[in-house]
Amino acid sequence: MACRLILSVAIVAVALLVRRSAGYPWALCDDGTGSNFPARRSTYLANINLVAATLPRNASASPDLFATADYIGAAPNQVSALALCRGDATPSSCLSCLTQAFRDLPNTCAYNRVATIFYDSCLLSYSNASIFPSDFSAKIPAYGNRDSGSVMTEAAQFNRVMATLVNATADYAAYNSTRRYASGEADFNQEFPKLYSWAQCTPDLTPARCRRCLAQITGRYIPQLENYTGGFVRAVRCSFQYSTSPFLDGPMLVQLPGSPPPAQAPAAGGAPSETMRKIAVATVAAVLTISATCFYAWRKAKRTSAKALQSYPTSADDIQNICSLHLDLSVLRVATDDFAEHNKLGEGGFGVVYKGILPEGQRIAVKRLSQTSRQGIAELKTEILLVAKVNHKNLARLVGFCLESHDKLLVYEYMSNRSLDTILFDSTKKKELDWGKRLKIIDGIARGLQYLHEESQMKIVHRDLKASNILLDSAYNPKISDFGLAKIFAGDQSHIVTYCIVGTYGYMSPEYAMHGKYSIKSDVFSFGVLVLEIVTGRRNWDFCDSEQDADLINDVWEHWTREKAIELIDPSLTNDCPIDQLLKCIHIGLLCVQQKPSDRPVMSAVNFMLSSKTVDRLPSVSRPAFCRQQTSANSIKVSSNGLAGQNSNPEVIG
Structure with a gap:
């Protein structure tokens, strides 16, 4: 293969x-x-x-x-x-x-x-095939430097220092860094030159797989690099390097001072010397401390929640990822002035969001789930696991979580402009969103979705993409949030069928609302609705849930066919907006809300169209799906309480 x-x-x-x-x-x-x-x-x-x-x-x-x-x-x-x-x-x-x-x-x-x-x-x-499976068993190329004086007078001691430092750096990269990166130096005494080292894995590897990868290449090639002042091995999944000359920027994360290690050389693959044993003991102690703290937090959680967690499939790596994000309730109480009213940012069916400041000065938003919230322990854990595993500038970053007493709390980075709906659908605030900001928001959401669907190590379908789940930072950069309803797809899965339909009315694709069938194209449909809302400044569900004859999608389509789509552009936008860009976004929005999933573009194609300067080459659109034609009172139940968003958006559960 x-x-x-x-x-x-x-x-x-x-x-x-x-x-x-x-x-x-x-x-x-x-x-x-x-x-x-x-x-x-x-x-x-x-x-x-x-x-x-x-x-x-x-x-x-x-x-x-x-x-x-x-x-x-x-x-x-x-x-x-x-x-x-x-x-x-x-x-x-x-x-x-x-x-x-x-x-x-x-x-x-x-x-x-x-x-x-x-x-x-x-x-x-x-x-031309998936790069994500891991196999560390093969030969890797190694390169070494033999500069003048590279063969040391005290070669055996130098080689032991080198091997110890490389293995200590590999340990730190695997077990002490979520980025799977470490830098190191050893300055034993004046008889030996100072040594510098580097080890790194791709951050999607678990600590154990990262260390196993590094052990294979260090075990094989360190003996071949003995007596050389510098050397490295480069591989796709893991690499290491050492040198007597500094080659890294930033602080050294691993420092080995003192006298040279004992005479016995480490075994291939990084078997520990005495110094390595001390480092290993310190590492294990730190891991045990984190695990004990996390375990204590879980023990303090509500008994029913603990049982629910135990029944939910969880790997050892998942538990480690979860535990590393745990925050004490006392810390969050201090950060929010004990969840004071003046720190409240918003409230919905899920509970209340508060702003706060952690002891180190980081500003946060704390989502405190209410006792009656529909977001249960499974959804909570899904959100914690997914957001902890994905990293993209257009995805909201999870700072931590807390499960203590009767509280379930999620802690996110603070977004000073809150959510898109609070600005876009406010007759006064929407004037803040000029066309440049709106186009930036559309572009950022599209890139975040492409990462979830096509670029992350997991194919993720969000299932609840809507204006209230798009957060905006101080520069109006968008970040997709609320992953409680998200689902991970296996590599060969194209769609999933479910009898439990969850999401938000007005953003759900027709095949999901009617038949429980969802895929990445379901998110594409939701994105299309968002684009039309951003251009027009109007909610889609307002039209679907009103006495008017046409929902937003239908209204846009009717104007599009009569070549009068410009009449639907948000009046708060100034007259000097580029009409060609506005019409292109409407065109893309209509492509994304096509009736058949196969007729909707993937997000990489959407991003290509958004960045393209040619409008006449966009695919033609057919009559899209409409809210009134695709849903009925018998097919779904509308709830006024949000599952993961604000209660201004009716949500559905079937």
Whole structure:
């Protein structure tokens, strides 16, 4: 299978003992099958360029400097890609490095469908199959530096220092960093030069898999790098490097002072020396402390909630991820002035949202679920797990959670402009949203959805995309929030059918509202409704739930067919707005709310259309789905209490 090279990189000439300049940047081409795309103007290259338009930006905007894209385009020319920058890189240097990688790799690897390129500060890998499975068993290329004086007089002691530092750095990257990144230095005494080290895995790996990956490459190649002042191994899923010269920016996370370690050399794969044992004991103690604190918090939670959690499938890694986000109730009480009325940001069927400030100064928004909230422990855990695992600038970041006494609380980063609906549907506040801000919001939501559907390690369907679940920061950058109803799709799943229909009236696709069938195209439908609302400044459900003859989608369609869509543009927008952009967004919105899911574009295509300067090449639209034609009082029940949003939006459960 073509994806094996991306993960195992087995077929490569091992170039040991060469200087950094030799062969730089380093490339791994093909998987031994000779699978190439035919020419520069091939569909495969076009799909690579489509990925190149978003992946560097997504990676550089991620807190982990990491992003993926899976199955972009149609078989046999589909492209999957992975981009990772070194943990000390800045967002701008990360973006520059990955942009250059997309320029270099197709030529460097002679149009191979499977290819990887490594720079000092980033790596890019693409394939015509999924890159996400992990296999660490294959050979990896290693490079070493033999500068003048590189063979040490006290070679044995130097080699022990080097091996100890590399393994300690690998431990820290795997077990002490959610970014799976670590830097280190050793300054034992004046007889030995100071050593610097680096270890990093892709952040989607669990701690155990990260350490196993690093153990395989350190165990194999550290013996081959003995007596050399610098060396490294680059692989797609994990890498390490050491040098007697500093090569990283930022603080050293691992520092090994004191005398050299005992004479016995560490076993291959990182078996611990005495120093390593001390580091391991400290690491285990820290993990146990976190686990004990988290366990105590769970013990204090309501008995019924604890039983519900135990019955919900949970892996050890999931528990570790959850526990690392736990916050004490006492901390949140202080942060919100004991949930004071003057700190209230909003209230809905789910409960109340309060603003607060953590002890270190971080501003937060605390969602305190009410006792009658429809968001149960399963939905709460889904939200915690999903938001903790995904990282994108257009997704709300979960700061933590708390389950103590009778409280269920979710803590998010604070968004000073609150949610989109509080501005867009307010006759006075909507004037704050000029067309530039509205286009930024549309673009950001689209990029966030593309990440969920196509680029994250999990294919995620949000299922409750609406204006009240779009948060806005101080610069009106949008962030998708409330993942309590989200679902993860397996790699081969195209849709799921459920008898429990949950979501918000007016944003639900017809196939989901009527038949319980949902997919990524359900989110695309919701996005289309949002686009039409943003352009017109009008709610869709107001029309579906009123005595008027037409809902918003129908109203837009009727004006579109009469070439009078401009009449629906929000009157609060100034007359100097670019009409071509407004009409293009209406066109895209109508494409997204087509009756058949197959007629709706995927989000990567939506982003391409949004960035395109040509309007006449957009696909033609057919009569879209309408609220009145697709739903009835017998098919769903309308509840005035929101499942995960504000109570100004009626929600449904069937």
